[in-house]
Amino acid sequence: KNEVEQSPQNLTAQEGEFITINCSYSVGISALHWLQQHPGGGIVSLFMLSSGKKKHGRLIATINIQEKHSSLHITASHPRDSAVYICAVRSGTDKLIFGTGTRLQVFP
Amino acid sequence: DAGVIQSPRHEVTEMGQEVTLRCKPISGHNSLFWYRQTMMRGLELLIYFNNNVPIDDSGMPEDRFSAKMPNASFSTLKIQPSEPRDSAVYFCASTPTRQETQYFGPGTRLLVL
Numbered sequence: 001k002n003e004v005e006q007s008p009q010n011l012t013a014q015e016g017e018f019i020t021i022n023c024s025y026s027v028g029i030s031a032l033h034w035l036q037q038h039p040g041g042g043i044v045s046l047f048m049l050s051s052g053k054k055k056h057g058r059l060i061a062t063i064n065i066q067e068k069h070s071s072l073h074i075t076a077s078h079p080r081d082s083a084v085y086i087c088a089v090r091s092g093t094d095k096l097i098f099g100t101g102t103r104l105q106v107f108p
Numbered sequence: 109d110a111g112v113i114q115s116p117r118h119e120v121t122e123m124g125q126e127v128t129l130r131c132k133p134i135s136g137h138n139s140l141f142w143y144r145q146t147m148m149r150g151l152e153l154l155i156y157f158n159n160n161v162p163i164d165d166s167g168m169p170e171d172r173f174s175a176k177m178p179n180a181s182f183s184t185l186k187i188q189p190s191e192p193r194d195s196a197v198y199f200c201a202s203t204p205t206r207q208e209t210q211y212f213g214p215g216t217r218l219l220v221l
Contacts (some may be wrong), residue, residue: 033209033210035212041197041214041215041217042212042214042215043199043201043212043215044212045209045210045211045212048208048209086150086151088151095153095156095164095166095167096141096153096210098150098151098152099150100150101150
């Protein structure tokens with residue numbers, strides 16, 4: 001079993017829909033990252049959080065430390081949100097452990 | 109700031125050849141990470157440096173891989189000899205400290221024939 005599990009693996013949506021991507025982990029962590037990888041391959045860090053919730057534009061990330069679970073929400077989705085979203089947790093050794101990613105496609 | 113710079117962006121080589129990937133972190137960042145991404149295994153941490161010192165190289169696959177950071181503005185990842193299974197995208201990332209958001213370079217796409 002992977003230490004970081006994401007669901008769903010693939011997600012399609014119509015423009016304007018509310019999207020949720022989930023991440024569960026089984027190790028102790030000091031922080032959790034959400035990354036976005038565009039079709040061209042570039043990786044952008046969206047959020048780093050260790051508790052509560054963070055918001056940036058239409059993106060919201062939440063984390064529940066007790067349940068070892070995080071969600072990434074996208075409100076009013078747009079085709080330009082189409083990308084692979086990767087959850088990564090930082091363990092006590094500072095290593096990042098990555099989930100396998102969620103491939104999101106938003107259609108006009 | 110130009111962001112994290114990696115070179116080359118693409119590399120095609122033959123099995124057995126030496127490959128050197130280069131990374132220039134963002135100026136002022138103290139930590140540098142090398143990652144590998146494949147379809148089968150996703151993103152994996154290979155090694156990371158803090159203040160030019162290797163902290164954790166447990167992700168380096170085997171002795172054919174080596175990484176150096178001779179100064180705060182430059183790091184190399186070397187594969188010698190290269191094998192077809194080394195084909196992947198190699199990313200470099202840097203952060204101001206180990207505890208902060210990571211900034212990724214554009215990656216080097218390596219194909220070993």
